[in-house]
Amino acid sequence: MSAPDAVAKTGAIAGRVLRQIRGNRRFSVAMLVIPIAILFLLKVVFDALGVPAPAQRRFAVLGVAYLIHFVAFLLTALVVVGERVQGTLGRIFIAGYRRGEIVAGYLVSYTVFATIQGIVVLAVAYGLFDLGYDAGELAQIFVVVWLLAVFMMALGILVSSTARNEVQVIPFVPAILVPALFLSGMVVDVDRLPIWAQVLARFTPLYYAVEVFGGFFSAGSIVSDVGSFLLLPALALVVFGLATATLREER
Amino acid sequence: MVTTPAISVDALLKRYPRVTALDGISLDIPTGCIYGLVGPNGAGKSTLIKCLVGALRPTGGSIRVLSIDPTEDRWRLRRRIGYMPQEIALYDDLTVRQNVRFFGSAHMRHGLDDAVDRVLAFVALTDRADAAIHTLSGGMRQRVSLAAALVHPLDVAILDEPTSGVDPELRRAFWDGFRRLRDGGATVIVSTHQMSEVVECDRVAILDHGRIVVEETPADLIARGARRVRIRRRDGTVEEVPVGDYRQELPGILGVDVEAIELVQEPLEDVVLRLIGGSR
Numbered sequence: 097m098s099a100p101d102a103v104a105k106t107g108a109i110a111g112r113v114l115r116q117i118r119g120n121r122r123f124s125v126a127m128l129v130i131p132i133a134i135l136f137l138l139k140v141v142f143d144a145l146g147v148p149a150p151a152q153r154r155f156a157v158l159g160v161a162y163l164i165h166f167v168a169f170l171l172t173a174l175v176v177v178g179e180r181v182q183g184t185l186g187r188i189f190i191a192g193y194r195r196g197e198i199v200a201g202y203l204v205s206y207t208v209f210a211t212i213q214g215i216v217v218l219a220v221a222y223g224l225f226d227l228g229y230d231a232g233e234l235a236q237i238f239v240v241v242w243l244l245a246v247f248m249m250a251l252g253i254l255v256s257s258t259a260r261n262e263v264q265v266i267p268f269v270p271a272i273l274v275p276a277l278f279l280s281g282m283v284v285d286v287d288r289l290p291i292w293a294q295v296l297a298r299f300t301p302l303y304y305a306v307e308v309f310g311g312f313f314s315a316g317s318i319v320s321d322v323g324s325f326l327l328l329p330a331l332a333l334v335v336f337g338l339a340t341a342t343l344r345e346e347r
Numbered sequence: 348m349v350t351t352p353a354i355s356v357d358a359l360l361k362r363y364p365r366v367t368a369l370d371g372i373s374l375d376i377p378t379g380c381i382y383g384l385v386g387p388n389g390a391g392k393s394t395l396i397k398c399l400v401g402a403l404r405p406t407g408g409s410i411r412v413l414s415i416d417p418t419e420d421r422w423r424l425r426r427r428i429g430y431m432p433q434e435i436a437l438y439d440d441l442t443v444r445q446n447v448r449f450f451g452s453a454h455m456r457h458g459l460d461d462a463v464d465r466v467l468a469f470v471a472l473t474d475r476a477d478a479a480i481h482t483l484s485g486g487m488r489q490r491v492s493l494a495a496a497l498v499h500p501l502d503v504a505i506l507d508e509p510t511s512g513v514d515p516e517l518r519r520a521f522w523d524g525f526r527r528l529r530d531g532g533a534t535v536i537v538s539t540h541q542m543s544e545v546v547e548c549d550r551v552a553i554l555d556h557g558r559i560v561v562e563e564t565p566a567d568l569i570a571r572g573a574r575r576v577r578i579r580r581r582d583g584t585v586e587e588v589p590v591g592d593y594r595q596e597l598p599g600i601l602g603v604d605v606e607a608i609e610l611v612q613e614p615l616e617d618v619v620l621r622l623i624g625g626s627r
Contacts, residue, residue, distance in 0.1 A: 100456045108452035112438065112445070119440040119479070183436035190400050190432075191495075192425040192453040346402055 102197055109193060109201020110208075113175075117209055127171070127209075131163040131217045139224050149226070154313055156225035158282050160217050161241045161305050168210050168245040169272055172202060172252030173265045176343075181261050189345045199340045203249055210245040214238055236318045237309075240328070244305040247332035251301065254339040275299070281306040304328045351414060353378040353503055353534035354399065360407035361394050361557075368394040369405070370557035376536065376550075381529050383548030384538040385619065391557040392538040393433055396507050399536070400430050413502055426454065431496035433507040435488045439481040443472055446480060447494045454499035466494045469524060486513050493521070503534045510539060522547045542616040555623040565615075571622070572613035579609075587611065 100108070117124055138159055142152045179185040188198065218238060221227060229237065251272075259265050277283065279293060280302035286294055297303045304327050311320035319325050354376040361369035369391050376382045384392045397403040399412055401421030410417055415424040437446050447463050455462065467473050470490040480488060493509055504525075510518045525535045525547075537548065545551050546565045553560040553568075561568065574590040590610070 100452060100454070104456060105453060108449060112441070112449045115445055116438060116440045183432055183434040184438060186402060187430070187432050187436040188450075188453070190402055190425060190430045191450050192422065194422065346397070 102194070105193055105197045106200045106204065109188075109198055110204040113202060113205035114208060117205070124209075127167060127213060128216055131160075131167065131213070132220045134163060135159060135217065135221055135224055153225055153227055155282075156221045156227065157237055157309060158306065160214075160221050160237075161244055161309070162276065162282065162302065164210060164214055164217060164241055165244045165248045165302055165305070166273060166276070167213070168206065169248040169252045169255075170265075170269065171209075172206055172249040173255045173259070173268065174252075174262055176202065176253050176256035177259045177262050177265055180256070186345060195343045195345075196340050199250075199253055199336065199343055202253060203246065203336065206249050207242075207246055210249070211242060214241050214245065233312075233316070236312060240305050240308050240312070240318055243328045243332060244301060247301050247304075247328065247335060250332055250335040250339045254335055254342060257339070257342040257344055272300075276302040279303060281310070301331070304331060350378060352376055353413060354382075354536070355411040356395075356399075356408070357410075358408040359395070359398060359405055359410060361391075361398060361403065362406040368557050369398070371408070372554075372557070372559055373408075374552055374559060374562055376534060378534050379529060379532055380549040381525055381535045381537060381547070383545060383551035384536065384554060385542065385545055385551050386540065386554035386560075387623070388540055390540075390554040392540075392554055393507055394557075395554070396430075396505055396536070396538060399505055400428060401425070427502045429496040429499065429501040429504045429506075431493055431504075431506040431509055433511075435485075435492050437480050437488060437491055437495065440479065442477050442479055443467065443483070443491050443494075444476040446491055447498050450495040451498035462498050466498045469497065470494045471520065486517055489513055490517070493524075497528070501533060503536065504528060505536045507538050508540070509537060510541070510544065518544075542619045545615055545619070553619055553622060560622050568618060569612070569615060572615065572618045574613070575611045577609045577611050 135156070138156070139152075142155070147155070176185070185198075189195075193201075215238070218234065218241065222229075222234070227234075255265065255268050259268075275296065279286065279289070279297040279300050281297070282302065286297045286303065289297065304324065307321075307324040308318050308328060311324065312318045314320070352375040354374075356372055356374050359369050359372040361367070372391070372395060384395065386392055394403065398405050398410060399417060401417030401424060404418055412424055413427055417424050438449070441449070444463060444467070447466060448459060451459050451462055464473070467476055470493055472487065472490055472494065475483065475487065480491065483491070489509070489512060493506070496506065497504060506525075510521050513521060522544075525537060529535050529549075537544075545568060548565060550562075550564055551568065552562045561571075575587040576590060578586045578588065580586075
């Protein structure tokens with residue numbers, strides 16, 4: 097009997113999660129339709145406020161990042177906590193799946209989902225806000241949104257270890273949502289905030305994405321500042337490591 | 348010849364801040380038998396099982412399963428065991444086959460499809476293989492859960508209340524299955540809170556309050572039951588005489604008008620409850 101290796105087992109976890117997503121059509125459709133509906137609302141509000149087109153475009157890109165990063169977080173946190181509550185998480189550990197394989201399997205499958213979601217939502221934003229970027233620029237925007245989503249999934253799994261049930265995830269929702277809006281540099285320049293708020297800003301993942309987008313908006317490239325660009329995947333890796341280390345087997 | 352037991356537990360202790368779940372459990376489970384862990388809810392059966400599979404770290408004592416220490420080397424151990432938890436831990440959105448296949452994927456790559464077919468036939472669910480779990484009855488889910496535990500080649504099956512909530516017909520089929528598993532060389536550990544299932548096991552440990560009250564064969568357990576001879580007279584009076592005394596007592600009694608003499612066996616459930624009561 098040949099025992100499956102870590103890659104095969106990670107693939108089994110990812111395949112299983114993707115089959116679950118595919119088997120749950122209403123959920124998948126909602127995950128696509130709701131961000132699109134919110135973008136549409138954003139467009140209506142911007143037009144009513146008379147926001148000029150270049151500012152609208154900038155906010156549309158950040159808005160896409162914001163929506164997808166939030167969905168990625170909430171989805172993974174709830175799903176992993178749900179698995180714990182149902183007892184399947186404990187069972188797959190005893191079946192022989194290891195922590196790293198489980199976390200990586202989740203990341204792979206939800207990354208596939210976030211990729212599809214990112215492409216669809218970005219395409220809608222492109223049409224709705226008349227973004228006018230070329231393929232290369234769109235690819236750069238996508239890479240940032242995508243990296244941020246992966247980051248947030250790892251964070252979702254990390255948070256899931258502190259919650260005994262789905263309800264206990266709820267306090268984390270405003271804790272992620274609100275600072276992301278105010279401290280990330282999306283609505284106000286972080287440098288203009290008091291020092292303590294600037295320190296706090298470093299704990300909101302969206303801050304790093306906004307940094308990278310800053311380079312993109314001013315210099316036309318996400319790697320205009322290699323340091324801040326690499327920080328996003330580096331921090332994602334750290335959170336991934338923490339999520340793996342803290343994923344508990346027993347309730 | 349001395350054979351190593353499949354499972355060897357010595358002075359096992361599991362304490363939580365407020366309760367002692369396992370209070371010095373010692374037992375040896377021979378290879379190739381059906382071993383019953385019997386006791387009321389909260390006796391410590393599930394805690395003991397979770398220690399055996401390395402999901403819980405004991406406070407004290409030692410465990411060897413297939414000569415492996417589950418606290419030290421649980422991953423090596425888990426390749427050789429099948430575990431069925433008490434709760435039906437399956438993926439509702441997936442089909443029967445997808446669930447079983449997923450659990451099998453942790454153990455094997457080649458021959459997995461055949462193994463899934465075999466185990467689905469074993470639990471008589473071949474015709475429901477493509478049904479989603481959320482469409483199945485409770486008894487069927489229980490069968491899928493059992494299939495997920497037994498899909499891969501294993502040396503020890505550790506099944507936590509596999510027959511709870513299962514109707515009598517299916518329960519008989521389960522026990523037939525456990526015997527086939529044992530006859531194939533596996534050691535089968537089954538926990539139950541139903542005393543009537545004691546007789547299905549080759550050997551049982553009765554647990555209560557985290558301690559083993561009795562550890563022996565069902566036949567020995569039954570023999571502990573008091574036996575009396577019940578004499579019902581034509582005049583309607585009934586007299587019971589302990590079996591041990593009946594040779595002396597009967598001649599005298601039989602001088603009276605006797606209609607029937609019956610041997611009365613104390614029910615197994617009463618024996619177990621009496622033993623548990625005596626341990627408190």
